[in-house]
Amino acid sequence: MVPVSYYLILSGILFFCGVIGFLIKRNLITIFMSIELMLNGVNLSFVAFAAQWGHLSGQIFVFFVMVVAKLTVFLEQLENDLFELRGDLRIQPGRRHG
Amino acid sequence: MLHLVLFLVFGAICVAGAINLLAQRHPISSALSLVVVMASLAVEYLLLGAEFVAAVQVIVYAGAVMVLFVFVIMLLNAGEEEQTKGSRVALILGVPGVLTGGLLVAWVLIRHSGEKALGLGALPGYPKVIGGLLFHDFLLPFEVTSILVLIAILGAVFLASKPEAASTPTGKER
Numbered sequence: 001m002v003p004v005s006y007y008l009i010l011s012g013i014l015f016f017c018g019v020i021g022f023l024i025k026r027n028l029i030t031i032f033m034s035i036e037l038m039l040n041g042v043n044l045s046f047v048a049f050a051a052q053w054g055h056l057s058g059q060i061f062v063f064f065v066m067v068v069a070k071l072t073v074f075l076e077q078l079e080n081d082l083f084e085l086r087g088d089l090r091i092q093p094g095r096r097h098g
Numbered sequence: 099m100l101h102l103v104l105f106l107v108f109g110a111i112c113v114a115g116a117i118n119l120l121a122q123r124h125p126i127s128s129a130l131s132l133v134v135v136m137a138s139l140a141v142e143y144l145l146l147g148a149e150f151v152a153a154v155q156v157i158v159y160a161g162a163v164m165v166l167f168v169f170v171i172m173l174l175n176a177g178e179e180e181q182t183k184g185s186r187v188a189l190i191l192g193v194p195g196v197l198t199g200g201l202l203v204a205w206v207l208i209r210h211s212g213e214k215a216l217g218l219g220a221l222p223g224y225p226k227v228i229g230g231l232l233f234h235d236f237l238l239p240f241e242v243t244s245i246l247v248l249i250a251i252l253g254a255v256f257l258a259s260k261p262e263a264a265s266t267p268t269g270k271e272r
Contacts, residue, residue, distance in 0.1 A: 002105050002145075005211035009204050010109045010142070014135070016200035017116035023192040029171055030125045033132050036163065037116060040139055043155075051146045051220035059151050059223045060236050066158050067243045071250045073163050077170045078254050084174050 007048035014041030032076050039069045101218040105145055111138040129167045136160040147219035150228050 014037055021034030043062045050058025115135035119128045136159045143152035232240060 001215035001217055002101050003211060003215050005207045006105065006109075007142070007146070007216075008207050008211075010112065012200060012203050012207070013113055014116055014139075016196050016203075017113075017120060020193055020196045021120050023196070024120070024189050027125050029167065029174075030119075030128050033119065033125070033128055033167060036159075037119065037132060037135065040136060040159070043151075044139060044142060047143055047146050047148045047151060048216075050148070050223075051216050052214055054221060056221065056223060056227060056231055057236075059148050059221075059228060060231050062148075062151050063154065063232070064239055064243055066154065067247070070158065070163055071246060073166060075250055075253060077166055078257060080170055080174060082257060 004048055004052045008045060011041045011044040011048065014038075014044065017041075028076075029080065032073065035072070036069060039065055101145060101216075105142065108138040108141045108145075112142070125171050126168065129164060129171055132167075133160050133164045136164065145218060146216065147221045148223040150223050150225045 018034045018036075018038030018041060021037065022031055025031050025034060043065055046058040046062050046065070048058075050056060112135050115131040115138065118131040119135070122128045122131065136155060140152040140155040140160070143149075143155060
């Protein structure tokens with residue numbers, strides 16, 4: 001039998017490791033990885049609270065967090081690839097009609 | 099007892115992976131330790147009974163997100179990061195500050211915890227029940243996330259589109 005607070009403390013440790021990584025890292029990819037770490041800590045919090053209150057909504061919300069995290073990662077990597085290919089991140093003006 | 103032992107073992111692996119992510123200088127080592135964190139988190143979810151969430155965690159996070167991270171790191175040849183003066187300042191000031199905040203949160207959690215202890219597999223999350231919830235009670239957020247994915251795809255298509263050959267803003271002003 002493990003108290004809920006143990007799970008929450010583990011989730012907090014992961015979250016704060018993510019925050020520290022976000023602050024001290026210079027590489028953009030590593031910064032995004034610490035964002036993923038923060039999101040994972042929050043997911044553990046959701047599942048622990050779902051188990052505490054006997055409500056499955058916590059586990060459902062984990063899916064939504066995962067979707068948003070996946071989209072964040074996708075767009076960030078697209079941006080990285082474009083930066084490497086084009087040399088800058090200037091967004092080209094959109095196509096004009098006519 | 100077994101629950102506590104398993105929780106502590108995989109919790110220690112989680113924290114070790116997280117600290118290794120911070121301590122490593124090359125991003126590929128950080129990515130691999132993040133995979134370790136996600137796999138041990140999947141075990142933690144299993145200990146709480148969330149079997150479907152654990153499977154999705156392994157498949158989506160460790161299997162898709164981290165694979166993409168490793169792709170990007172290897173494709174772009176991200177090298178070791180340099181240590182500049184600013185990052186040293188962030189290290190000296192930021193780490194104790196965040197640790198203080200974290201210890202404060204942990205202390206509040208321990209003091210105000212209601213002594214509710216969870217057994218092994220406390221809330222079973224069967225796929226059938228989760229599917230029922232997802233498509234009945236959480237249908238609106240589900241559809242909204244699909245629109246979010248559409249927005250992301252639109253953004254990606256626009257960002258990656260080729261620039262126009264001779265599009266200069268001054269040409270239209272004449």
